[in-house]
Amino acid sequence: MTTIKDSVHDHIEVTGVADALLDTPPVQRLRRIHQLGTANLVYPSANHTRFEHSLGVYHLACEALDGLGEDGTRAKRTRAAALLHDVGHGPFSHTIEDLIHEHTGKYHDDVTDLLTDGDVARVLTEHGLDPERVARMVRGEGELGQVVAGELDVDRMDYLVRDAHHTGVPYGTIDHGRLVRELTIHDGELVLDEGNVQTAESLLLARALMNPTVYNHHVARISKAMLRRAAERLLEASDTTPGDLRRMDDPALQVALRECDASADFARRLDRRDLYKRAVWAEMADVTGDVFADDTVLDADDDELRDYEREIADRASVDRDAVLLDVQSRPRMRESDSRVLVNGDVRPLDEQSTLVRALQMTQREQWRLGVYAPADHTQSVGRAAVDVLGLDIDGALVTETTQSQYALDDFGEN
Amino acid sequence: MTTIKDSVHDHIEVTGVADALLDTPPVQRLRRIHQLGTANLVYPSANHTRFEHSLGVYHLACEALDGLGEDGTRAKRTRAAALLHDVGHGPFSHTIEDLIHEHTGKYHDDVTDLLTDGDVARVLTEHGLDPERVARMVRGEGELGQVVAGELDVDRMDYLVRDAHHTGVPYGTIDHGRLVRELTIHDGELVLDEGNVQTAESLLLARALMNPTVYNHHVARISKAMLRRAAERLLEASDTTPGDLRRMDDPALQVALRECDASADFARRLDRRDLYKRAVWAEMADVTGDVFADDTVLDADDDELRDYEREIADRASVDRDAVLLDVQSRPRMRESDSRVLVNGDVRPLDEQSTLVRALQMTQREQWRLGVYAPADHTQSVGRAAVDVLGLDIDGALVTETTQSQYALDDFGEN
Amino acid sequence: MTTIKDSVHDHIEVTGVADALLDTPPVQRLRRIHQLGTANLVYPSANHTRFEHSLGVYHLACEALDGLGEDGTRAKRTRAAALLHDVGHGPFSHTIEDLIHEHTGKYHDDVTDLLTDGDVARVLTEHGLDPERVARMVRGEGELGQVVAGELDVDRMDYLVRDAHHTGVPYGTIDHGRLVRELTIHDGELVLDEGNVQTAESLLLARALMNPTVYNHHVARISKAMLRRAAERLLEASDTTPGDLRRMDDPALQVALRECDASADFARRLDRRDLYKRAVWAEMADVTGDVFADDTVLDADDDELRDYEREIADRASVDRDAVLLDVQSRPRMRESDSRVLVNGDVRPLDEQSTLVRALQMTQREQWRLGVYAPADHTQSVGRAAVDVLGLDIDGALVTETTQSQYALDDFGEN
């Protein structure tokens, strides 16, 4: 057994297969992957890593399994999956996940290749676990898989509290002790026990407040777009393959970007926090042109986006890399599918809760389309983007006046 | 200057008129008034007092005034009002406020008589402040009065954080540092500065989650109803006048209730935590009979309620004091009138925020009508109440099964 | 099982005999006993009670027993003793413990009469426990009794952290999670496992810093002396017996003191925080006269002290109640007898640790003899005390200059 001191959960006791997995390279690599990607450019204390988060998820999974009375091979598999659930992350966590997916077809929770090979496979097998089944659990399959990756998973419970602890933004401070205690399995589904509509609401509300303040803070989005573009240039201009990129850690990517001519300028800007600024910051209602039907915009594939960027850059007479178009994916809120027991029946949370339905609408309201450019080109790029994308000019364009309109987003450094 | 160590705000520096007011009997009395009345019967650590809360409100008022750039007599008056804002509370804070109001016509923020007399009046006058004007500020009058008592007042900011700290329920953990910084005055109104729709939402959400979990927890409501009835009996059966009652502190009331025959049984039950149980716990939709039209029920005056109680007791063949009818007042949410600056215009928060409108509806959903009785009479009293009040029997009656349905409310001891 | 939310340990699960004991009157009474007596007159947030502390001690005892692998009747008895360990406290905890002992021969850990009678005895017996043996465990007897009351007991671990949480003074923030984990039994003795010299030191250092800052803060000592004198007068002038006094709760004593003429003035002063001030504050070295040989002073019995007070009052021509002589008992530090395993041998901590030996000396340095009087009599009383007690006048007398010398003690309100 190893006892590890954690800044969030105090002492975490790691035993059995999890203890053996701790020392494998894919798990140790997580020490060098920032949990929140580039969000430390907004919240300087947010330097926590996927490693400590994975320990926290493991810890909460153990508590949840205790509460569920699970104690056999299934439980052991769940504990392994909890510790391993994030080994599939590329450098800077979600920051370049789309890019990696575009080139490799893998999202971060597609870990079959990583678990069925090398030390991890060996350790799992030695402890009587089938790596393939652990990998399926990481994707949320199976009854207990929902503990690891589902609407009410311990992943979310850990990261909300941990991100609050490290950013200093208190909104994520949920009552994880209670949530974990109230999990129960009903007809094969992981649900919250009777009388927990509000417990479930509190989890969703915490995320709804953390989203714009932390996860989608405009500076986090701008730096993410810059890092993504830099990594794209690296793939084009160097020997680095998408497979290499996926397995790099943060330092490796940082140095690779600095050393490749095509990405060096972005790297230098990121290192110096000399970031692009918003030229456009448009609500859904501002996307008025027929170029983008509502649904199209959200599902625009990368090629289309690159075309728009090029068109905007040309019209504004700036370099292609001086325009970054950032279209958030369609708002979805998996947790609103959370299920709670009400009078003995399993009910979807959004049927039970006015607040949760309002949160779904709120998410649409918080959606923003961004176009970013170097500080001295925001005006020309903004105007060009309004034309090319068919946006409502008053709502979308970020002028000096409307910049100040977004004080919330500007919080932290900017 | 006095520097005081506070468990929430660390060091609080009390200067000038506030420092002089600290030593007056009405302020020192607040040390013996529990901030949350009888909620420590649910959350045992919730023993904090109106005194430390008043210091916290004073502290946040000073920060808000700094942010607003206020520094003259108006500011001094505001600081005095902040420290004094709760001196009008009777014993156990809001617990018997209605009873005191019924008999004296005064709510806790009606403090003119307390500020214009004795040491407090002397200190205020010596520091060049008019006690009457300070009393008006405690009621929220005037531009800066809104800092002390308004939709966005520092009172709420302190109590949410403080109640979270002492109950252990994290939902109240708001970002008070940010809220205080973002206050601004626009056309004579206290509003939140541009870009703070979400900051305002977070304040309302915190309260919406604390309400059912802490402030309206059913055990808190039951003990409140018991204490209220006991105090009523004390007024009827002893020399204690309503005016005496209003100025008692918690120990004085506790002992008085023990020593008066008419209230001794309630006192003993409260001391031993041998509380009444719910016989009825009805949502608004369960109140189907025509006895109570929706609006009537909410405004039912005390005489009416006493009549219903008597009728229920008679029908159930139990003693009159074995039935407590607890009708919550109409849900209102003053903070939803909070105002925020959006593009230079002052807008009501509920116009701007889908979430806030949902919160208003949620509050109606959380409304409950309770009928409480000794444990061995809940069944008979419950059935009688259903008949007398015209309730939907399936929804309203608290049977053993539906007790467990309210696990959330049962949290803490029960 | 009852799950209780605690502000320090979050969720505490109370099961079995402890759950049944929760509802007994002697345990519920602890809700109305302030953990730190009158220390809230220095630290306004310090309103926590013996009840929540008892829950915390129970919680840590359960963790310690888990770590020790104890799980039978002995463990059950330990859990009961942990929850009950403080039922013997009189009102305001240690404040009038000496007075109660003088009259009843009982200290707070002498609980045999309380456990062998009434509900507590019934519950213990029903759960197969012998009340007498539980009472012996509360006094620290037996191997596991040391968990409840010994040099390394969970009592101390809880109160240091809890007092830090509620006063806001961080010095008590120990690593209780680690201490509890490292307890082990070696040859029938409770000791800290190998490599924990420093863990043990940290516990003692925390107490050494909390002592002068919180527990022996001069304002806490003054208010304690006033309350003690008031209770003495109550015993002399009313029907209240020492036995009654021992079983009162805080509100009962507060009101009794107000209502008895002989104690009313002290009660009013305490309510208004209109406290006596230091006339003398003498280090051990200042006690130069031969009236008090060093050892005598520490063991002076109450009659002697009363004689000195009378003599001082006469010489200063003030009323007898205007002089309070406060002689701290001989410094002792039970924890320095803590034992740790070093290379497989049990060793006393003070043999192993230079720091612990220094702490013992430091405690002597922190010792103070106090003489307190109403603010307008401190000068005359001070001079009279110097004469009567044979003190070094320069060191002992508290003049305006030397008042400021004690800024540390003055911290908090004064």
Place this chain on the structure above:
Amino acid sequence: MTTIKDSVHDHIEVTGVADALLDTPPVQRLRRIHQLGTANLVYPSANHTRFEHSLGVYHLACEALDGLGEDGTRAKRTRAAALLHDVGHGPFSHTIEDLIHEHTGKYHDDVTDLLTDGDVARVLTEHGLDPERVARMVRGEGELGQVVAGELDVDRMDYLVRDAHHTGVPYGTIDHGRLVRELTIHDGELVLDEGNVQTAESLLLARALMNPTVYNHHVARISKAMLRRAAERLLEASDTTPGDLRRMDDPALQVALRECDASADFARRLDRRDLYKRAVWAEMADVTGDVFADDTVLDADDDELRDYEREIADRASVDRDAVLLDVQSRPRMRESDSRVLVNGDVRPLDEQSTLVRALQMTQREQWRLGVYAPADHTQSVGRAAVDVLGLDIDGALVTETTQSQYALDDFGEN
């Protein structure tokens, strides 16, 4: 003005010259320097950086200056020095500071060349500050320089609290709010005001407990020794100059070590946490041979140490890089020179405090000489080291039994 959210001090307002300095490359670089070097291999949450620490030091410096009533150019210079005080750190903070000093003659507080050049120099000059004088202040020169770097500096106050927050080890939780308030200048010296002997003691005790638990944890020392040796090999085997090394950030060094054959093995071990183990862990008393006279050992220069390592490796027949000799420098405790006002005189703290004198002795007791080797060579290397260095074999050799003797050090992962 920029408002930055910090996980320790909440909102930090950065104004004037400090705001302008924020955006300079040397300050932004600190985002990529781990505050505690490799201590995150022991405490996984300890990923905080010199950047957030620098903000904290700036924040506390502002509070200290307010308390001292300082508000002119001197204060502005102090604020600049506070923000800049750590720009001289090489990668991984203190980890390879000795190596850099050996080759460049510069410790981390020798920043003249960094402040008198480039953006920093420009910003300082634009704000009317002389870069040379700011650099001198970073070294602690001048009256206010002691606020930045002295016995009672705000540097220490911030890092203790911050390291506690991020490691989860509570020992560093000092009352920084009080310390900063009690600073005063007396005859040109920064001292703690009257009555603060204990406040000063608490700062030293916090460090005394953090030292062995965090800063000198044996795993932190082993990984530091490994990183240092790797960097040495990098200097020998690559084009990297000592000057380059000094200005690298953590990712740059990590990648450079991986890419250089001479250091790649160490880099891989560090990445995988496949660390060397202790072969010898000797107290000062165990260093019995005449090779090392007590004082010599402490001042042994690097060449001597390398000679010993070679000799040990040869005798044990292992590769030279399989032996790391780690000799801590002479214990010193600058804070024990802290000065406090006692009765109007400035007195050195160690004269006033028994505890502080004990701490000095304790530091000698905590001193350890370590010899580290790959796990499968610890026995042979240990025996060889005992011979070569003339150590007491029973005390110094780390066998399986005595490994467990150091449970404290083993805490965290090992």
